[in-house]
Amino acid sequence: MNDHSPVMELVHVLRAVTVEFDLLGAEFAAHHGLHPTDVRALIHLLDAAREDIPATPGWLGRQMRLNSAGTTALVDRLERLQLVRRTKDTVDRRRVLLEVEEKATELGWSFFGPVIAEVVAVAEGFDTGELETVRSFLTAVLHSTQQARAT
Known part of the structure; x- marks a missing residue:
């Protein structure tokens, strides 16, 4: 495929956005004495809460692709930092x-709020049909x- 085709240009922009978000996450982690794995775990847990998914340590381990010992160490660390609690x-009750x-x-x-505000401001410039197209594309991606990770 031509590297300058509209589709490949979209792929390159998506890759650039992914890299920037990854760099932001790493900056956030470093600024707060966290490991990037801690940040990914917090994102999974926030997503679970938003989607009303009961987040157990086993569930988190599957999301993170960690074994039981790795998951326990991760949760212990997040709990020690007072970022997560077990209930x-x-x-x-078991x-x-x-x-x-x-x-x-x-x-x-405090860290991501300004970026989120900018993304929201950009999105508000799109009409409903354009937003649906973007949502549909990003969901498919x-x-x-x-699926690629699962195989």
């Missing part, structure tokens, strides 16, 4: 749930990358 599931502490949310907003 008993009110439905199944199950432990992971919840993001307000401190983590505040740190995230997300699914294809998730």
Whole structure:
């Protein structure tokens, strides 16, 4: 495929955005004494809360592709930093749930808030049809990358 075709140019822009978000995440992690894995775990936990998914240590381990010992070390570290807490599931008391502490949310907003505000401002310049096209494209890209990782 021609490297300058409109489709390849879109691929290159998407890659550049991905790299920039990754660099922002690394900056955030370094600024707060975290490992990039900690940041990814917090993102997974925030997404789970937003989607009403019960986030157990086992669930987080699967999302992160970590074994049980690695997941325990990760959760212990996040709990020690007061970014995550373990709670008993009110439905199944044998199950432990992971919840993001307000401190983590505040740190995230203080760092990423301006970027999110800029993204929102850009998106507000698009009409509903354009936003649906962008959402549809990004969702399809997300699914294809998730499938590639699964194999």
